[in-house]
Amino acid sequence: EAGVVQSPRYKIIEKKQPVAFWCNPISGHNTLYWYLQNLGQGPELLIRYENEEAVDDSQLPKDRFSAERLKGVDSTLKIQPAELGDSAVYLCASSLTSGARVEQFFGPGTRLTVL
């Protein structure tokens, strides 16, 4: 079974440029998550989708970040414009549902460097 796929794996951009990350969850997984991991820290949830609905986006900086999950499968996370402090690893995860005992499966992440 294929795992969570993310692309690109690495991205280097200059500040003020836009950038987008793509995630393909495990087939059949209804719940999709985007996490931000800063250097030396644990992942922090940015947004959670149940199918195509964003049910928790309280930690998403909405002035520059946006996300979508059209058709409830693939998802895209966008930053426009990027700032130096956005340099981090962006992780996508998926799970069958969002229940308490349900395991989340993580992709390899996209490492963003903003110069």
Add this chain to the structure above:
Amino acid sequence: DQQVKQNSPSLSVQEGRISILNCDYTNSMFDYFLWYKKYPAEGPTFLISISSIKDKNEDGRFTVFLNKSAKHLSLHIVPSQPGDSAVYFCAAKGGTSYGKLTFGQGTILTVHP
């Protein structure tokens, strides 16, 4: 406000010995706890979990202990192997949002041959 804390940034252990990784939490609404393991350039992978109704859960060489009164959990790896060298994250769920995992900062475990 760091609700899940791993106060040891790193741990070095000899092969064959026990590795003990610690985690503290502050939110009393958390009722499910997990450990994830992460290798470089890979995403975190689930290792073991424990519900708040238990105080111990074992899976092969890995055992997680939960002390609810102290809001403390630990992961024991016995015996430790060089392939266990990775970053270990403690995470917690509960309260109003079961969909959200709250992670600690991680502990880098190095197992020397």
